[in-house]
Amino acid sequence: MNYKTSISFRKETLTKLLNAIIMQETEIIQALQDDFKKPAFEAVLTETNYVITELKATIKKLRKWTQPKRVMPSLLNFPSTDYIHSEPYGKVLIIAPWNYPFQLALCPLVAAVAAGNQVVLKPSELTPKTAAIITTIIEKVFHINHVEVQEGGIEVAQKLLSQRWDYIFFTGSVAVGKIVAAAAAVHLTPVTLELGGKNPCIIDETANLKLAAKRIVWGKFINAGQTCIAPDYILIQKNMKSHFISYLQNEITKAYGENPKLSPDFARIVNEKNWLRLVNRITPEKVVFGGQSDIEDCYIAPTIIEENDLESLLMEEEIFGPILPILTYEKESEIETILSKYEKPLALYVFTDSKTFAKKIIRNFSFGGGCINDTVVHFSNNRLPFGGVGHSGMGAYHGRLSFDTFSHKKSIVKKATWLDIPLRYAPYNGKLKSIKKILNWL
Numbered sequence: 324m325n326y327k328t329s330i331s332f333r334k335e336t337l338t339k340l341l342n343a344i345i346m347q348e349t350e351i352i353q354a355l356q357d358d359f360k361k362p363a364f365e366a367v368l369t370e371t372n373y374v375i376t377e378l379k380a381t382i383k384k385l386r387k388w389t390q391p392k393r394v395m396p397s398l399l400n401f402p403s404t405d406y407i408h409s410e411p412y413g414k415v416l417i418i419a420p421w422n423y424p425f426q427l428a429l430c431p432l433v434a435a436v437a438a439g440n441q442v443v444l445k446p447s448e449l450t451p452k453t454a455a456i457i458t459t460i461i462e463k464v465f466h467i468n469h470v471e472v473q474e475g476g477i478e479v480a481q482k483l484l485s486q487r488w489d490y491i492f493f494t495g496s497v498a499v500g501k502i503v504a505a506a507a508a509v510h511l512t513p514v515t516l517e518l519g520g521k522n523p524c525i526i527d528e529t530a531n532l533k534l535a536a537k538r539i540v541w542g543k544f545i546n547a548g549q550t551c552i553a554p555d556y557i558l559i560q561k562n563m564k565s566h567f568i569s570y571l572q573n574e575i576t577k578a579y580g581e582n583p584k585l586s587p588d589f590a591r592i593v594n595e596k597n598w599l600r601l602v603n604r605i606t607p608e609k610v611v612f613g614g615q616s617d618i619e620d621c622y623i624a625p626t627i628i629e630e631n632d633l634e635s636l637l638m639e640e641e642i643f644g645p646i647l648p649i650l651t652y653e654k655e656s657e658i659e660t661i662l663s664k665y666e667k668p669l670a671l672y673v674f675t676d677s678k679t680f681a682k683k684i685i686r687n688f689s690f691g692g693g694c695i696n697d698t699v700v701h702f703s704n705n706r707l708p709f710g711g712v713g714h715s716g717m718g719a720y721h722g723r724l725s726f727d728t729f730s731h732k733k734s735i736v737k738k739a740t741w742l743d744i745p746l747r748y749a750p751y752n753g754k755l756k757s758i759k760k761i762l763n764w765l
């Protein structure tokens with residue numbers, strides 16, 4: 324079957340997918356809770372509803388997106404009509420992570436189908452209930468030659484990566500991103516790599532501290548800190564630190580109660596391996612809030628750490644859990660010293676009332692995307708490209724850009740036949756002056 328031919332067919336299958344997700348939303352939310360106690364509110368906001376919104380927008384705009392896009396012709400080619408034709412790459416492999424296991428598998432899949440590709444999706448093995456429901460839905464909606472789910476772990480991913488693909492879309496860690504890039508290079512397969520990093524959250528002396536604390540607590544502890552764009556560490560003016568910590572404590576207690584373990588709104592660490600990795604990074608003497616943990620339940624409390632050692636285990640790599648180190652600076656130049664220790668992050672946040680300070684941070688540092696006076700929410704606007712830079716990834720998607728990501732852009736010049744200017748043709752004898760004049764004029 325040739326899936327790239329019919330826009331109606333793409334719309335029809337995407338509508339089927341939309342209906343299947345709406346029909347099974349309760350089961351999807353349950354699967355996410357079974358996998359790592361993702362709160363229902365977060366499951367709707369960041370997983371099911373996100374995919375539903377993306378699907379609706381794609382179905383609505385697909386015909387427009389697939390239309391050849393006219394561009395201004397070049398006078399050198401006069402007379403011509405120039406346009407960009409979007410064609411599907413062909414066979415696409417999507418490898419997804421576990422932290423937003425529904426959304427990060429389905430959103431690229433929607434775009435790949437919209438662009439007319441055949442897809443093989445490998446969801447994460449660490450969230451098996453969600454992977455199972457994804458398989459059920461996909462099998463119900465798509466023919467196996469069109470979209471197929473292959474569940475399993477590293478071996479399955481490696482086997483898939485050893486095959487030839489026309490496009491690979493990977494979301495996950497930097498380390499595995501490198502493996503994917505190397506496998507793609509064998510066949511010169513284009514890739515999108517949506518990776519991670521150590522996302523700084525910088526607060527200057529003009530910031531509204533109370534509001535900053537509220538928005539940082541939300542962005543850091545949603546999904547128990549297992550968010551690729553969660554603030555990784557705070558960098559705050561030294562004299563504001565203790566004030567800010569008390570605001571953070573207040574906000575954590577307001578959000579999750581005196582004992583966050585009992586809160587239905589606080590997720591768990593995905594597995595024991597990650598729990599251990601995180602607990603090993605908590606130095607008890609540095610804890611100013613939280614620090615409790617329970618392996619039975621893969622629970623780690625929202626934890627604030629006073630950190631002043633950039634060489635510590637906690638500061639070595641992306642935290643990816645509910646531990647928030649607070650670092651301080653006195654002079655602005657120290658911000659650069661700290662940030663330059665790390666690879667370009669996926670996100671950066673700056674809290675300030677100073678337009679100059681915000682501008683300086685945005686201009687001076689390279690990062691995937693971010694917010695001024697908020698965290699994480701840049702993800703929600705599908706008119707903004709979402710992706711990393713350097714070690715935090717390559718390529719970007721969301722909204723129209725997702726469709727473009729999965730389409731090859733063919734440039735076409737449709738030349739008229741009623742006129743054929745002879746200047747460009749050999750013999751060039753005596754034509755150099757004229758061509759120079761024209762090129763100069765253009």
Ligand code: NAD
Nearest residue numbers: 419420421446447476477480481495496499517518519551
């Ligand atoms: P991961 O890299 O361990 O796994 C991602 C996928 O790759 C899984 O499907 C897994 O089965 C597969 N995989 C694992 N090891 C492999 C190997 N050796 N060879 C081939 N495939 C392999 O990542 P994760 O733990 O699932 O997710 C957490 C990471 O993902 C964090 O670093 C986070 O920042 C990043 N992330 C990035 C984004 C983004 O949009 N940029 C979103 C979510 C998560």
